[in-house]
Amino acid sequence: MRQAVILAGGKGTRLQNRLGDLPKPLIDVCGKPLLERQILLLKSYGFDQVLILVSYRADYIKDYCRSRSNWDIDVQCLDDGEPRGTAGAILSVFNQLAVEFLVMYGDTMLQVDLARFVRFHTQGMDAAATLLLHPNDHPQDSDLVEVDESGKIIAFHPYPHPDGYYLPNLVNAALYCMRRDALEPWRSRTGMLDFGKNIFPEMLELGLLLRGYNSPEYIKDVGTPERIDKVCVDLVSGRVDMARLDHEQMAVFLDRDGTINKEVRHLNSPEQFEILPGVGDAIRRLNHANYRVCIVTNQPVIARGECSVETLRQIHNKMETLLGHEGAYVDRIIYCPHHPDRGFEGEISDLKCECCCRKPGTGMIDSVVAEFNIARSSSWLVGDSSSDILAAKRAGLHSILVETGYAGLDEKYLVTPDYNFADLPRAVNFIIEGHPRLMESLEPLAANLKAGEMVFIGGQSRSGKSMIASALRDLLRSQGINSVVLSTDRWLRGESKRSDGVLGRHDDDHLRDAIAKIDTRNGTLSLNINAYRKLKREQIVDAEHLRIESDDVVIVEGVIALYVSGAASRPHRFYVSIDEEERRQRVLREYLLRGWSETEATAIYENRLIDEVPWVNASASSAVNLSVVDHKVIIERNHDYK
Ligand SMILES: [Zn+2]
Incomplete structure (x- = not known):
């Protein structure tokens, strides 16, 4: 595609003060x-002819283009006469149109990878037109477009929308790839003709194929002074350029059931879909912080025949409508319709298969990563089950387990999340603010570490050791140092093999052996390590195979970390302290989540005050003290850590 048409006939009444005599495109x-921004964008993507359709103050635009002879691109200003609407203008120059062309509106600021958009249009299906669509933060008062799973546009829903009707959040962004011959039926039509109001809906009625290209890239109309100012802010901050898909994107992948909405087993109707508190606000914050928000959800209800694809679309329409009311939107919703086990009445046998998209498989994540050019190392997955966390780990994303939904207690897969938070709003707050702050505050600590060394982080149970360990690992990785976190919880004994006291609960001898092996490794070390199931309180011996390279930094965290640190020759030792009342609440919460009663949880807290707390305190001697205030680590000043 080499030709672009810019609709430049607008007056810009609402911009009078800024425009003075000029027409809107200038x-x-x-x-x-x-207009110049648009032409330079077209040129950068290899377009070599631009038709500018002018009418209002046409001479200004013609003069301006003439003065820019150094554009080095064929620019023709065509006066399309009386205003006839967006499509009417294009039809008036029908004979000058190429077989396929791009349509751009003269009042949109855009930074779109046009090569990619054109490729989408020309590959595969022979569409009459492809429309760039995107979600916005006010779908309730926008004209909306509905597409099916293959990207085919199936309906237009003009504003106003009927009450209580759930619609997808997709808006026509006013950028089209078009086939000239598809416009034939309207050639002899007179009067006003608009693409959105007339041509596209009529094309659907005629059975012509229209495709939707759903893109998160920057494209906004600049019809008011406020919008222009906003675009300026976005230009200066880099937001406009960063959203272009030939730049790497940051993403937050979200699980659906139990993370965004209340978990009801096998949700299969919109009525059952109830959004969790604070989720809309959290997703809006991600939108504003430049994260692509992508939902990846296993929906075996489809394979089981318990929910049709049509109903699932309705459920997602409800989700997008509810989020839209809070000014929030998602960039992609991807679901896996498969299920591996056969034998359900009414099941769809084609979907009964082992697939690579069902989490913990990474198929859904991988497809969005490729589509949006996502940088995995600065992206996250938030979910409530062990399959979410394992999928994140396999896909190379940071993982956060939330305590809503299953709260990780499914324990289907033995995997430890990087971080734990009570719910999505807290997780999002951590992603946007907490994690950068935490990493920054750990810089002085990391500066004292060398490749291959061992770090031990001890402290009372629930004091925040694992969060610090994960953040330290992330910081080291960002500095090019690979690092492995080992929790001493993996060496907790199963319930039946325990005796009293901290050491009665831990298999510290085996842990010490493992540390000695790590400490004296020479080249790559292969190590089988245990896992521990919290809910069943059982230890699984040699559950995971670990490879540790000679220059990896190994971080051991847990209540007995400092106690066993002597097994390493040059350990870096840290003790995490925390306000006892806060810790008490965290311990109670942890046991309540596991299904214990308040009395049982209180009893275990009080028991540990006697049989664990003093012992752990004693291990703190000669360790550097760390405390965390509002996701910031405060390092006790001593001679090593200034
Ligand atoms: Zn699947």
Whole structure:
């Protein structure tokens, strides 16, 4: 595709103060007329002919283009006469149109990977037109577009929308790839003709194929002074450029059931879909912080025949509508319709298979990573089950387990999340603010570490050791040092093999052996390590195989970490302290979540005050003290850590 048509006939009444005499396409956006920005964008993607359709103050635009002879691209200004709407304008120059062309509106600021958009249009199906669509933060008062699973547009829903009707959050962004011959039926039509209001809905009625290209890239109309100012802010902050898909994107993948909405087993109707508190606000914050928000959800209800694809779409429409009311949107919703086990009445046998998309498989994540050019190392997955966490781990994403839904207690897979938070809003707060702050505050600590060394982080149960360990690992990785976290909980004995006291609960001899092996490794070390199931209180010996390279930093964290640190020759030792009342609440919460009663939870807390707390305190001697205030680590000043 080499030709683009810019609809530049707008007056810009609402921009009068900024425009003075000028027509709207020449509005100044951050020091450059919008029209020039558009033409340079087209040129950078290899377009070599631009038709500018002018009418209002046409001479200004013609003069301007003439003055820019150094654009080095064929620009023709065509006066389309009386205003006839967006499609009417294009039809008036029908004979000058190429077989396929791009349509751009003269009042949109855009930074779109046009090569990719055109490729989508030309590959595969022979569409009459492909429309760039995107979600927005006010779908309730927008004209909406509905597409099916294959990207085919199936309906247009103009504003106003009927009450209580759930619609997908997809808006026509006013950028199209078009086939000239598809416009034939309207050639002899007179009067006003608009693409959105007339041509596209009529094309659907005629059975022409329209495709939706759902993109998170930057494209906004600049019809008011406020919008222009906003675009300027986004240009200066880099937001406009960063959203272009040939730049790497940051993403937050979200599980659906139990993370976004209340977990009801096998949800199969929109009525059952209830969004959890604070979720809309959290997702809006991610939208504003430049994260692509992608939902990846296992929906075996489809394979089981318990929910149709159509009903699932309705459920997602409800989700998008509810989020839209809070100014939030998601960039992608991907689901796995498969299920591996056969034998359900009414099941769909084609979908009964082992697939690679069902989490903990990474198929859904991988497809979005490829589509959106996502940088895995700065992206996250938030979910409530062990399959979410394992999928994140396999996909190379940071993982957060939330305590809503299953709260990880499914224990289907033996896997430890990088971080734990009570719910999605807290997880999002951590992603946006907490994690960067935590890493920054650990910089002085990391500066004292060398490749291959061992770090021991001890402290009372629930004091925040594992969070510090994960953040330290993330910080080291960002500095190019690989690092492995080992929790001493993996060496907890099963319930039946325990005796009194901290050491009665831990298999400390085996842990010490493992540490000695790590400490004296020469080259790559292969190590089988245990796992511990919290809910069943059982130890699984040699559950996981670990490879530790000679220059990996190994971080051992847990209540007995400092106690066993002597097994290493040059351990870095840290003790995490915490306000006791806060710790008490965390311990109670932990046991309540596991299904214990309040009395049982209190009893275990009080028991540990006698049989664990003094012992752990004693291990703190000669360790550097760390405390965490508002996701910031405060390092006790001593001669090593200034
Ligand atoms: Zn699947």
